[in-house]
Amino acid sequence: xxxxxxxxxxxxxxxxxxxxxxxxxxxxxxxxxxxxxxxxxxxxxxxxxxxxxxxxxxxxxxxxxxxxxxxxxxxxxxxxxxxxxxxxxxxxxxxxxxxxxxxxxxxxxxxxx
Amino acid sequence: xxxxxxxxxxxxxxxxxxxxxxxxxxxxxxxxxxxxxxxxxxxxxxxxxxxxxxxxxxxxxxxxxxxxxxxxxxxxxxxxxxxxxxxxxxxxxxxxxxxxxxxxxxxxxxxxxxx
Numbered sequence: 001x002x003x004x005x006x007x008x009x010x011x012x013x014x015x016x017x018x019x020x021x022x023x024x025x026x027x028x029x030x031x032x033x034x035x036x037x038x039x040x041x042x043x044x045x046x047x048x049x050x051x052x053x054x055x056x057x058x059x060x061x062x063x064x065x066x067x068x069x070x071x072x073x074x075x076x077x078x079x080x081x082x083x084x085x086x087x088x089x090x091x092x093x094x095x096x097x098x099x100x101x102x103x104x105x106x107x108x109x110x111x112x113x
Numbered sequence: 114x115x116x117x118x119x120x121x122x123x124x125x126x127x128x129x130x131x132x133x134x135x136x137x138x139x140x141x142x143x144x145x146x147x148x149x150x151x152x153x154x155x156x157x158x159x160x161x162x163x164x165x166x167x168x169x170x171x172x173x174x175x176x177x178x179x180x181x182x183x184x185x186x187x188x189x190x191x192x193x194x195x196x197x198x199x200x201x202x203x204x205x206x207x208x209x210x211x212x213x214x215x216x217x218x219x220x221x222x223x224x225x226x227x228x
Contacts, residue, residue, distance in 0.1 A: 006156075031212065043157070043203060043218040055212035091156060095214070100145045100164055100207050102216055106156035 002026045004105035006092050012111045013082055021077045021108045023092030031095040032075045033102060034067065036060070036088040043091065049075065082112045115139050115208045119219035127227050128196055134189040134222045136204030145207035146187040147216070148178055152200045160202070163187060174198065199226045 005024045013019050025032050034046040048055040049067055057065075066078045075094075079086055089109050093102040116139045126132050138146065148160040161172025168180040178189045187204060204219040 031214070033215065035216075035218075042220040043205075043216075045215045045217065048212065048215055050212035056209070056215060093157075093216075100214070101147065101159055101162050103159065104149070104157040 004092055004094055004103050006090075006105035006108050008108060009106065010109045010111070012113065015084055015112055016081050019079050019082055019110065021079075021090050021092075021110070023075045023077075023105055024073050025075055025092065025094030026096075026103060027073070028096060029094035029103075030097050031055075031102075032067075032069070033093040033095070034077045035091045035093060035104075037091065037107075038085075038088045046077075046090075079110075082110075084112050086110060087112045115206045115217045117204050117206050117217055117219035119204055119222050121222050122220065123223045123225065125225045125227060126194055129193045131192050132190065132194050132198075132224065134202050134204075134224065136187045136189065136219060138185055138187065138204075138206045144180075144182075146178075146180060147205040147207065148172065148176070148187075148189050149203045149205060149218075150174075150200050151203065151221075157203065160189070194224070194226045196226050196228060198224060200224060 007022045032049040035043050037043045047057040047061045064080045068076050089107045091107045092105040095102045118137045120135045146163040149157040150160045163170050163180045171177045176191050201221045201223050203221045205216045
């Protein structure tokens with residue numbers, strides 16, 4: 001069964017550094033998402049991406065964040081200058097065209113020191 | 114914007130007992146409802162979904178949920194739980210259309226099944 005994959009599983013970085021989180025969505029899916037979950041809190045929507053552009057972004061997704069689909073398979077989230085409060089689990093998700101369910105990857109745990 | 118309320122942050126139960134995890138959502142014209150499960154140190158796995166049709170939906174691992182429009186609820190149930198059901202359970206509602214569609218999650222309920 002096809003799955004969403006994410007790398008790395010855990011990323012440790014120093015405050016102010018740039019990080020890139022990588023995702024490979026399910027191959028025939030058209031809509032791509034990033035969510036995050038701060039420890040002990042709920043999963044929050046960050047951004048949705050369709051047809052090579054951002055469809056919607058939350059207020060969390062400020063100028064420090066960007067997303068890209070550099071080729072036909074990868075979907076990346078970049079944080080330009082990390083802050084302590086960016087420490088969280090970041091989930092990538094994808095969705096097939098007309099279907100409503102989203103399929104999530106295993107997540108990348110980002111720790112900012 | 115939608116909101117999702119999971120009233121119980123933690124639910125401890127004994128093995129083989131029944132369980133109900135509660136979820137309420139803010140009303141909307143079209144409602145798409147989901148339960149996801151997160152096992153320790155793992156990602157989110159889709160447990161079941163309500164999109165339309167029968168209000169009682171069955172999912173994986175013996176779980177089921179009932180959509181109640183009048184009470185704006187989508188409670189998750191299992192008649193007899195196992196130790197392996199210990200996990201965090203998230204209720205989510207889908208909102209928006211087309212490329213603006215996204216999920217809004219509740220805060221989660223930690224189900225702990227004790228022997």
